[in-house]
Amino acid sequence: MYQYDEFDQTLIDERVTQFRDQTARFLAGTLSEDEFKPLRLRNGLYVQRFAPMLRISIPYGLLASKQVRMLAHIARTYDKGYGHFTTRQNMQFNWPAIADVPDILADLASVQMHAIQTSGNCIRNLTSDHLAGVAKDELVDPRPYCEIARQWATFHPEFNWLPRKFKLAFSSSTSDRAATRVHDIGVHIVRNAAGELGYTIFVGGGLGRTPIIGVQIREFLPEVDLLSYCEAILRIYNRLGRRDNIYKARIKILVKETGVETFRQMVEHEWQQIKDSYLKLLPEDLARMKGHFLEPAYAPDADQDASYAAHLASDSAFAAWTRRNLKEHRVPGYSAVFASLKAKGVAPGDISAEQLDAVANLADQYSFGEIRATHNQNLVFADVAQKDLYPLWQALREQGLATPNIGLLTDVICCPGLDFCSLSNASSIAVAEEIFERFESLDDQHDIGEIKLNMSGCMNGCGHHSVGHIGILGVDKKGEEWYQITLGGSSENDASLGDRTGPSVSRADIADAVQNLIETYLGVRSSEDESFLACYRRVGMKPFKTRLYAEAEAAA
Amino acid sequence: MSTLIYKGQLEADPYVELDDATAVEFGGHFIVSMARWRKDYSPLSISGSRIGVRIPNTVELARDWMILARLPLIVLEFPSFADGRAYSQARTLIERCGYEGELRATGAAVVEDQIQFMLRCGFNSFELRADQDPEACLQAMNTFSLAYQRAADTIEPVFARRRARSA
Numbered sequence: 001m002y003q004y005d006e007f008d009q010t011l012i013d014e015r016v017t018q019f020r021d022q023t024a025r026f027l028a029g030t031l032s033e034d035e036f037k038p039l040r041l042r043n044g045l046y047v048q049r050f051a052p053m054l055r056i057s058i059p060y061g062l063l064a065s066k067q068v069r070m071l072a073h074i075a076r077t078y079d080k081g082y083g084h085f086t087t088r089q090n091m092q093f094n095w096p097a098i099a100d101v102p103d104i105l106a107d108l109a110s111v112q113m114h115a116i117q118t119s120g121n122c123i124r125n126l127t128s129d130h131l132a133g134v135a136k137d138e139l140v141d142p143r144p145y146c147e148i149a150r151q152w153a154t155f156h157p158e159f160n161w162l163p164r165k166f167k168l169a170f171s172s173s174t175s176d177r178a179a180t181r182v183h184d185i186g187v188h189i190v191r192n193a194a195g196e197l198g199y200t201i202f203v204g205g206g207l208g209r210t211p212i213i214g215v216q217i218r219e220f221l222p223e224v225d226l227l228s229y230c231e232a233i234l235r236i237y238n239r240l241g242r243r244d245n246i247y248k249a250r251i252k253i254l255v256k257e258t259g260v261e262t263f264r265q266m267v268e269h270e271w272q273q274i275k276d277s278y279l280k281l282l283p284e285d286l287a288r289m290k291g292h293f294l295e296p297a298y299a300p301d302a303d304q305d306a307s308y309a310a311h312l313a314s315d316s317a318f319a320a321w322t323r324r325n326l327k328e329h330r331v332p333g334y335s336a337v338f339a340s341l342k343a344k345g346v347a348p349g350d351i352s353a354e355q356l357d358a359v360a361n362l363a364d365q366y367s368f369g370e371i372r373a374t375h376n377q378n379l380v381f382a383d384v385a386q387k388d389l390y391p392l393w394q395a396l397r398e399q400g401l402a403t404p405n406i407g408l409l410t411d412v413i414c415c416p417g418l419d420f421c422s423l424s425n426a427s428s429i430a431v432a433e434e435i436f437e438r439f440e441s442l443d444d445q446h447d448i449g450e451i452k453l454n455m456s457g458c459m460n461g462c463g464h465h466s467v468g469h470i471g472i473l474g475v476d477k478k479g480e481e482w483y484q485i486t487l488g489g490s491s492e493n494d495a496s497l498g499d500r501t502g503p504s505v506s507r508a509d510i511a512d513a514v515q516n517l518i519e520t521y522l523g524v525r526s527s528e529d530e531s532f533l534a535c536y537r538r539v540g541m542k543p544f545k546t547r548l549y550a551e552a553e554a555a556a
Numbered sequence: 557m558s559t560l561i562y563k564g565q566l567e568a569d570p571y572v573e574l575d576d577a578t579a580v581e582f583g584g585h586f587i588v589s590m591a592r593w594r595k596d597y598s599p600l601s602i603s604g605s606r607i608g609v610r611i612p613n614t615v616e617l618a619r620d621w622m623i624l625a626r627l628p629l630i631v632l633e634f635p636s637f638a639d640g641r642a643y644s645q646a647r648t649l650i651e652r653c654g655y656e657g658e659l660r661a662t663g664a665a666v667v668e669d670q671i672q673f674m675l676r677c678g679f680n681s682f683e684l685r686a687d688q689d690p691e692a693c694l695q696a697m698n699t700f701s702l703a704y705q706r707a708a709d710t711i712e713p714v715f716a717r718r719r720a721r722s723a
Binding site: 005007008010011014015017018022031034035038039121151152154155156157158159160161162235238239243273277278282284285288 | 674
């Protein structure tokens with residue numbers, strides 16, 4: 001993975017010094033609350049419902065074991081012993097004290113980590129495929145491009161005070177696991193007909209109040225032009241994005257109000273002025289960065305191991321876990337292993353300091369010392385040899401990290417909701433738990449198959465409800481918690497926004513409602529192979545809606 | 557009178573800002589609005605005074621740059637702490653128009669926490685917000701000793717240092 005040189009280290013050290021000074025001025029009363037706010041947000045620090053929340057950057061979700069240990073240390077020393085993985089592959093701590101944050105950032109800097117631009121109206125931490133470098137359907141490893149873009153975006157002097165936040169995501173595979181079409185800029189790394197590498201660029205996607213699927217603005221951008229094209233888009237946005245209304249300030253609104261074709265022409269015109277400048281990457285820049293992401297020393301005979309087959313045959317719990325929590329690796333004899341952060345009784349994405357330490361040790365033992373955070377709030381050991389799967393499973397099971405539910409109904413994406421967030425209208429964690437209890441019988445889940453249940457406590461959409469196969473959105477109705485349901489959303493290559501079923505349902509009825517939707521699906525699907533999403537797309541809203549509101553009326 | 561930093565020094569401001577109704581006297585330093593400068597371009601250019609122009613942050617500079625580039629002073633506005641439009645205007649003026657005169661930042665964002673990024677985007681003159689400590693602002697111009705991006709300042713960017721090292 002990428003290793004800092006003295007330049008990277010100097011920059012994050014200087015950032016810690018800067019933030020220490022800003023915090024001291026705020027605590028001394030010489031920097032106002034209003035002005036400290038955007039400055040602390042640019043270091044990931046929110047002031048939340050009960051306490052501050054610190055969001056730590058995990059660029060494209062990749063962590064070294066020593067970094068995971070540092071997260072455990074922070075959880076133990078400055079927090080209540082646990083942390084929370086977010087839908088943008090970052091980690092949040094919900095209980096640090098403001099005065100401690102400069103020390104936390106200094107601790108992070110000692111292992112090449114930071115919280116830079118994890119919030120605020122600037123270019124945010126960028127995300128990518130959690131199977132980068134190991135996925136079978138991958139064209140090239142997207143991470144070198146991510147790191148090049150990360151460095152360009154870090155402390156960009158022109159784009160630190162944008163109209164609103166700005167998110168980039170990179171993907172280079174046939175199935176988009178990075179939800180690129182719901183980002184401000186989505187980058188697909190592709191090869192053109194001549195065999196040259198480059199990018200297809202999407203712009204103006206986003207969730208939140210006005211969810212929009214990003215549109216293609218350039219079919220093929222040459223590999224060396226990544227930064228100049230992004231800079232052209234950002235410059236147009238910085239100048240013309242709306243600043244009069246926070247809800248209309250994202251680039252998606254600018255693209256929509258300008259018209260895609262006009263916006264494209266503006267970007268192309270700006271790009272023509274700067275594309276041959278110093279922003280053009282040199283082949284050596286790309287080669288140097290690619291050199292940071294060399295493949296690990298895979299054992300050539302990993303697939304010769306016979307113990308795996310024996311364990312599969314003798315241990316049905318292990319076999320069940322392998323069916324759900326392994327993904328095929330491009331190297332024979334290796335697997336990508338998912339550690340589930342969706343166990344019963346645990347808020348989705350939460351992890352304790354002890355679990356973090358265990359994960360770090362297991363990564364060292366079984367996966368070349370690296371771990372990835374996923375957009376679905378789970379963890380991945382990306383390079384596990386076949387012979388190590390059984391001991392890894394046993395160790396994960398001891399830590400409560402082996403729930404065999406990856407991609408199933410209980411693998412929900414969920415924001416912190418009313419329990420922590422000052423923006424939220426409604427609980428999301430408690431609803432997730434109720435749904436978990438109802439569907440935890442794995443037999444039921446296997447019958448249901450692949451499904452994405454996404455839940456947000458408010459329309460800011462941190463739980464990506466708009467692109468859930470089933471989406472649940474918490475709304476406030478006269479001080480009570482209600483839930484709006486959408487069906488048929490997707491954040492993958494076939495990206496689409498969910499359709500609203502109708503009136504929202506009450507807190508008391510939401511778990512029943514989900515059960516009704518699932519039972520409807522089980523009744524109308526053409527076969528066990530037809531997923532919930534495929535079934536919904538075939539039969540449409542009617543059977544779901546009829547069942548959902550018939551039950552509600554009968555109950556009323 | 558507010559404090560001015562120009563080319564890294566605390567300086568007295570020779571310019572006087574005029575409203576659109578006040579006549580320009582001979583032989584002075586005056587700042588006029590963009591609207592007035594456009595309307596009275598010819599008389600202003602032969603007024604015998606040094607004329608600086610204050611440009612709202614909504615103006616697309618690429619249009620007028622040929623004549624703008626000859627001005628001795630351009631003032632760009634930061635009407636609120638978080639409104640960063642003038643950062644883009646500054647880079648366009650310096651990098652595309654080749655502007656070499658005094659480029660002054662004014663407004664609510666001209667504070668120690670933003671001054672280095674303004675410097676990086678090409679501002680060389682800062683009308684500090686009234687509550688700012690000038691010494692702290694001067695120091696803050698060196699908050700970061702390095703930068704990833706090339707911009708309009710003199711910091712040799714990290715990518716160029718790496719290229720030089722591996723060459």
